[in-house]
Amino acid sequence: MNDLVRVVRQQYSVLKAVAFATYKEWSVYRSHSMVSIFVGPVYFLVQYFIWKAVYNTHVSISGLSLEQMITYFAIASLINYIIMDFADWNLQMLIHTGKFLTFVLRPMSHVYFAFSQKVGHRILGVIFEFIPLFLIFTFILNIRLVPAQPFWAVISIALGFIMMFLVDYCVGITAFWLTRTSGVRRMFLLLRDICSGVLVPLTLFPVFLQKAFFILPFQFITYVPIRVFIGSYELGGYSCTIPQIIAVQAVAVLFMTAFTILFYKQGMKQFTGVGA
Amino acid sequence: MRRSIRLYFMALKNSFASRITYRADFFFSSVMIFISELFIPFITVLIYKTGASFPGWAVEEILLLQGIFLLSRGMANLLFFGLVWNTLNRVREGSYDILLIKPASTLFLSVATNLEPDSIGVAACGLLVSFYSFTLLPAPGITDILLFLFLFVLSLAMLFAFALLMAGSVFKWVGNSRIYEIFDSIASFGNYPRSIFSRGFQTIISYIIPIAAVGFLPASVLLGKRPEGILTTAAVCLLFLLVSGGFWKLMLRQYTSAGG
Amino acid sequence: MAIMKIKELRKTYLTHERGSSFLDSLKSLVKRKIVRVEALKGISFDVDEGEMLGLLGPNGAGKSTTLKILTGVLYPTSGEAEIMGYVPWVKRKQYVAGIGAVFGQKSQLIWDIPPLDSFEMNRAIYNIPTEMYKKRLSGMVELLEVGGHVKKPTRQLSLGERMKCEFIMAMLHDPKIVFLDEPTIGLDVIAKERIREFILEMNRKGTTFVLTTHDLDDVEKMARRVIVVNSGEIVYDDNMDALCRFFGNRKLVNLATQKPLPDFSNMSGVFVRNMITPHNAELELDTDILELNQFIKLMNDDYILSDLTMKPPQIESVIKELYITTNKTTIK
Numbered sequence: 001m002n003d004l005v006r007v008v009r010q011q012y013s014v015l016k017a018v019a020f021a022t023y024k025e026w027s028v029y030r031s032h033s034m035v036s037i038f039v040g041p042v043y044f045l046v047q048y049f050i051w052k053a054v055y056n057t058h059v060s061i062s063g064l065s066l067e068q069m070i071t072y073f074a075i076a077s078l079i080n081y082i083i084m085d086f087a088d089w090n091l092q093m094l095i096h097t098g099k100f101l102t103f104v105l106r107p108m109s110h111v112y113f114a115f116s117q118k119v120g121h122r123i124l125g126v127i128f129e130f131i132p133l134f135l136i137f138t139f140i141l142n143i144r145l146v147p148a149q150p151f152w153a154v155i156s157i158a159l160g161f162i163m164m165f166l167v168d169y170c171v172g173i174t175a176f177w178l179t180r181t182s183g184v185r186r187m188f189l190l191l192r193d194i195c196s197g198v199l200v201p202l203t204l205f206p207v208f209l210q211k212a213f214f215i216l217p218f219q220f221i222t223y224v225p226i227r228v229f230i231g232s233y234e235l236g237g238y239s240c241t242i243p244q245i246i247a248v249q250a251v252a253v254l255f256m257t258a259f260t261i262l263f264y265k266q267g268m269k270q271f272t273g274v275g276a
Numbered sequence: 277m278r279r280s281i282r283l284y285f286m287a288l289k290n291s292f293a294s295r296i297t298y299r300a301d302f303f304f305s306s307v308m309i310f311i312s313e314l315f316i317p318f319i320t321v322l323i324y325k326t327g328a329s330f331p332g333w334a335v336e337e338i339l340l341l342q343g344i345f346l347l348s349r350g351m352a353n354l355l356f357f358g359l360v361w362n363t364l365n366r367v368r369e370g371s372y373d374i375l376l377i378k379p380a381s382t383l384f385l386s387v388a389t390n391l392e393p394d395s396i397g398v399a400a401c402g403l404l405v406s407f408y409s410f411t412l413l414p415a416p417g418i419t420d421i422l423l424f425l426f427l428f429v430l431s432l433a434m435l436f437a438f439a440l441l442m443a444g445s446v447f448k449w450v451g452n453s454r455i456y457e458i459f460d461s462i463a464s465f466g467n468y469p470r471s472i473f474s475r476g477f478q479t480i481i482s483y484i485i486p487i488a489a490v491g492f493l494p495a496s497v498l499l500g501k502r503p504e505g506i507l508t509t510a511a512v513c514l515l516f517l518l519v520s521g522g523f524w525k526l527m528l529r530q531y532t533s534a535g536g
Numbered sequence: 537m538a539i540m541k542i543k544e545l546r547k548t549y550l551t552h553e554r555g556s557s558f559l560d561s562l563k564s565l566v567k568r569k570i571v572r573v574e575a576l577k578g579i580s581f582d583v584d585e586g587e588m589l590g591l592l593g594p595n596g597a598g599k600s601t602t603l604k605i606l607t608g609v610l611y612p613t614s615g616e617a618e619i620m621g622y623v624p625w626v627k628r629k630q631y632v633a634g635i636g637a638v639f640g641q642k643s644q645l646i647w648d649i650p651p652l653d654s655f656e657m658n659r660a661i662y663n664i665p666t667e668m669y670k671k672r673l674s675g676m677v678e679l680l681e682v683g684g685h686v687k688k689p690t691r692q693l694s695l696g697e698r699m700k701c702e703f704i705m706a707m708l709h710d711p712k713i714v715f716l717d718e719p720t721i722g723l724d725v726i727a728k729e730r731i732r733e734f735i736l737e738m739n740r741k742g743t744t745f746v747l748t749t750h751d752l753d754d755v756e757k758m759a760r761r762v763i764v765v766n767s768g769e770i771v772y773d774d775n776m777d778a779l780c781r782f783f784g785n786r787k788l789v790n791l792a793t794q795k796p797l798p799d800f801s802n803m804s805g806v807f808v809r810n811m812i813t814p815h816n817a818e819l820e821l822d823t824d825i826l827e828l829n830q831f832i833k834l835m836n837d838d839y840i841l842s843d844l845t846m847k848p849p850q851i852e853s854v855i856k857e858l859y860i861t862t863n864k865t866t867i868k
Contacts, residue, residue, distance in 0.1 A: 014661055016660070017657045017660030017661070018657055018660070020657075021649065021656070024653055025649045026648075028689075032451075032452045032454050033454075035452070035455070035457055038458060038461070039460075042461035042462060046461075046464045046465060046468070049473050050472065052472070053471075054330065057327075057328060058326070058328045098642060099643075101604075102639065102642050102644045104607075104632075105632050106661055106662075107629045107662060180300075183300075183301045183302075183303075186308035186309065186312065187308045190311065199315065200319055200322075204319070204326075271609075272610050272625065273549070273610050273611050
């Protein structure tokens with residue numbers, strides 16, 4: 001038991017140290033993240049006008065009212081600033097430049113290192129992107145952004161945070177085998193963005209696609225957290241209660257974690273030339 | 277001038293040739309870009325499928341607008357938008373100086389040393405979407421076509437002005453790779469009919485930051501709609517280009533005199 | 537006591553041969569020709585605790601492969617290694633906690649923040665006790681004279697200052713063995729000197745170093761023992777002085793005479809390096825064949841000496857010869 005406490009404490013201090021270094025590293029560029037304060041509202045305004053025009057003749061589109069639709073986009077853009085990362089880009093860069101070697105020489109797994117980096121990077125994102133945007137959306141654009149069930153919303157966003165990392169990191173792992181990954185990365189990121197519901201609500205798609213989205217890991221990144229935030233979940237004709245869908249999300253994250261670790265081990269075998 | 281044009285085409289050829297070294301990735305990447313650019317037209321179709329619409333616009337009319345918007349973006353990306361990334365990376369790494377010591381126009385070199393072959397996917401997607409919707413629509417008259425061509429060239433000039441603004445600002449705002457998002461967010465106004473926006477925004481995108489000139493104006497003309505203020509917008513575009521050019525020059529001069 | 541025991545390490549890569557023409561690449565989609573590359577053909581050596589070993593070899597000789605295997609980054613095809621009681625590529629994480637590595641061309645420091653922050657990060661990763669961390673940090677900062685630099689962002693440091701910080705980064709956790717790959721590449725003379733002194737000082741305090749480099753100065757000034765690898769095999773393994781005697785007892789002679797010199801082609805034991813003028817030449821003399829006093833006598837009698845200087849042969853020419861001759865034998 002004591003051993004376990006020691007290990008957890010040690011892992012926590014590693015996470016803290018790496019996150020802190022990353023936070024410092026990126027805070028040099030905090031003026032860059034403040035681009036979001038301009039870009040976020042502009043993208044949102046375009047969506048606002050689009051849907052206002054479209055709803056001119058309709059009260060409800062794919063089960064959402066205009067107000068719900070607008071809220072959906074506001075939440076999607078906010079959540080995105082909490083959970084986004086470049087884990088895929090970063091890993092393939094390290095592998096292709098050979099810098100990955102220096103991580104193999106450290107007594108920790110790079111998956112955990114990269115995750116800790118993301119934590120530091122996103123703490124910066126919350127301070128310089130999420131909070132200002134939340135205030136702009138709430139007080140200037142007058143959108144009500146209070147989660148239906150705050151506790152579940154936080155859990156679901158946290159799970160989305162992990163899921164996004166795992167998916168992106170797995171895309172990066174492909175660089176162990178491929179010398180050029182821009183095509184593969186584009187494909188997965190496209191798939192991720194479409195299927196995660198960050199661009200439009202998934203219920204807008206034909207039902208057969210919605211059913212496909214249901215079994216893919218991507219909806220757990222953004223779509224599920226948004227629906228949990230709103231307080232009702234529905235996709236492909238299924239609807240569940242909030243705790244139910246979060247349970248499903250948690251299982252999906254566990255499954256994806258296992259997959260990532262296996263895939264990473266496979267990648268490390270390639271990198272270290274096992275059996276060659 | 278002749279030499280520059282020859283150099284430019286050589287650069288274009290070389291950039292394709294070197295990208296083709298990894299032909300599988302190049303092909304795959306272009307196809308992926310093609311598919312991802314289809315997304316907005318696809319969503320538009322989905323919206324119209326639910327029975328909803330943008331007031332006053334049929335689905336094929338919107339598709340033509342979005343197709344033409346994509347086509348200008350694609351051509352801009354392929355032919356000169358690399359200027360932004362090139363300047364960004366070179367200023368960050370300190371290799372911009374290499375361009376300054378070569379015996380040709382710095383602007384020309386900044387463009388020609390970084391063309392983006394992958395963007396062929398964007399242009400192809402735009403071409404396909406425009407062509408598809410074009411066949412569903414009544415044929416435009418000859419004056420409309422001529423006016424369209426003029427406005428299309430104008431839209432490229434407008435995008436070039438944007439590229440100059442961004443390239444100019446990364447001399448100062450070193451390494452800010454997110455500058456493109458600023459452009460992208462503003463440009464997204466051009467993807468839809470001007471009439472859906474509020475009065476204030478309509479004025480902004482027509483006469484202040486004339487992004488309506490990219491996509492919306494050329495498409496409207498081709499559709500036989502004569503939106504108001506074409507000439508004014510055209511004039512604003514040219515002014516915009518001049519100002520951007522001046523801004524770029526100013527920033528370059530500051531960069532070179534700062535030294536180091 | 538041997539801290540490192542390496543036995544019969546082999547590494548064979550299988551790579552696909554890729555044609556250059558378009559047609560070749562189309563063919564390669566269907567059927568690819570597999571090429572076997574023997575990077576290491578069975579190398580064995582031991583390293584004692586506290587040693588300073590230089591690993592030399594031309595490009596592609598197998599140096600980096602060896603280094604990668606020894607640091608646990610690469611699995612060998614066959615062979616054994618035991619370093620500090622570990623097999624490096626098994627239980628890699630535990631193993632690398634006890635070693636350090638500096639790669640001249642791959643930075644471990646974080647570019648945009650001061651080295652001190654990167655050090656703090658490594659303190660957590662290597663779980664270094666606070667007391668020891670402080671002590672080692674201040675000791676190394678003092679030794680390398682980088683007190684004013686560790687608080688500046690890495691990107692503002694000169695290459696020399698950065699490399700010094702790389703050493704601190706790699707050695708904070710008090711590794712028993714440190715692997716160095718081209719540690720002085722691109723540095724100016726003063727920075728090189730300082731870093732070499734640092735390495736020697738750490739070596740005196742008991743750290744074992746394994747150094748691969750192209751800079752023969754590094755080897756000459758630091759290593760006491762040299763292993764030369766060529767074409768995947770060890771072609772030389774002994775101390776530095778012996779290396780200089782490897783090709784017999786040679787001396788570099790600069791000779792000036794009053795009468796014009798002959799072309800030396802029929803004088804055994806003498807090799808012309810450079811005929812500067814008819815009266816002045818640089819020669820290499822093999823004293824096993826022709827003794828020195830004999831040579832001087834011969835020269836003075838026939839051509840009348842006006843000046844004569846002598847140097848031991850430069851390590852460079854010895855190494856060059858070693859590379860070339862061993863290549864010939866492996867081709868055979």
